[in-house]
Amino acid sequence: MPRANGLHHLAISTGNMKSQIEFFSGVLGMELVALYPTSTK
Numbered sequence: 001m002p003r004a005n006g007l008h009h010l011a012i013s014t015g016n017m018k019s020q021i022e023f024f025s026g027v028l029g030m031e032l033v034a035l036y037p038t039s040t041k
Helices: 017-027
Strands: none
């Protein structure tokens, strides 16, 4: 089976974005490249 060598993008829907950013960047070492506002539709 082929091994993954990276992650292209990640989309998260959460009630606490600050804690998610802290986890993914602080614990996993991922870089936050863009943050898009939520839709009110």
